[in-house]
Amino acid sequence: RVAALAAVRVAKSCGKPLVWHERDLAPIRFPFRSLLRDSSLILAISHTVEQHLLAEGAPHDKVRLLMNGIDLARFDAASPTQSRAALGLPETGRLVVLPAQFVPWKRQPDFLQAASKIAPVIADAQFVLAGSDLFGEHEQYVEALKQQAVDLGIRDRVCFAGFIDDVPSLLKHASCVLLPAQDE
Numbered sequence: 001r002v003a004a005l006a007a008v009r010v011a012k013s014c015g016k017p018l019v020w021h022e023r024d025l026a027p028i029r030f031p032f033r034s035l036l037r038d039s040s041l042i043l044a045i046s047h048t049v050e051q052h053l054l055a056e057g058a059p060h061d062k063v064r065l066l067m068n069g070i071d072l073a074r075f076d077a078a079s080p081t082q083s084r085a086a087l088g089l090p091e092t093g094r095l096v097v098l099p100a101q102f103v104p105w106k107r108q109p110d111f112l113q114a115a116s117k118i119a120p121v122i123a124d125a126q127f128v129l130a131g132s133d134l135f136g137e138h139e140q141y142v143e144a145l146k147q148q149a150v151d152l153g154i155r156d157r158v159c160f161a162g163f164i165d166d167v168p169s170l171l172k173h174a175s176c177v178l179l180p181a182q183d184e
């Protein structure tokens with residue numbers, strides 16, 4: 001949003017339109033509220049983000065839904081063995097994966113709760129949290145997740161993979177992908 005805020009000032013000074021591409025569900029606070037008014041068009045990446053923008057006061061006539069595209073060819077070229085080795089995971093066994101930024105509304109604690117129920121039943125299951133605290137705003141949340149894995153007795157079965165640029169390599173042969181995110 002900081003880049004959009006800077007861009008709106010430049011666009012206004014040049015008499016050019018500004019298109020804001022919003023991907024987040026965080027509250028829109030000062031000074032970013034001006035983006036709702038000053039953007040010529042606001043692109044939302046999901047229905048949930050679209051509804052969030054409207055609830056935050058974005059004018060209906062400025063908000064459009066434009067979901068991110070996915071290059072499926074990346075999945076064809078993906079090598080699951082490389083992902084496993086890079087993460088220190090066994091070459092065989094089932095992978096249960098949650099690819100998501102580490103923020104509370106992605107509900108990683110629910111993933112860990114599910115993992116604690118699955119682990120005793122599926123002996124070869126490994127649980128991968130692929131993502132990071134991208135903006136450094138949720139350090140305590142990440143530490144609490146690591147402690148939760150310890151408290152649930154599954155820390156040795158949980159991989160905190162960090163940010164992964166090549167998600168298709170991880171997902172191609174995942175046995176299961178869990179996305180417990182709230183409102184997404």
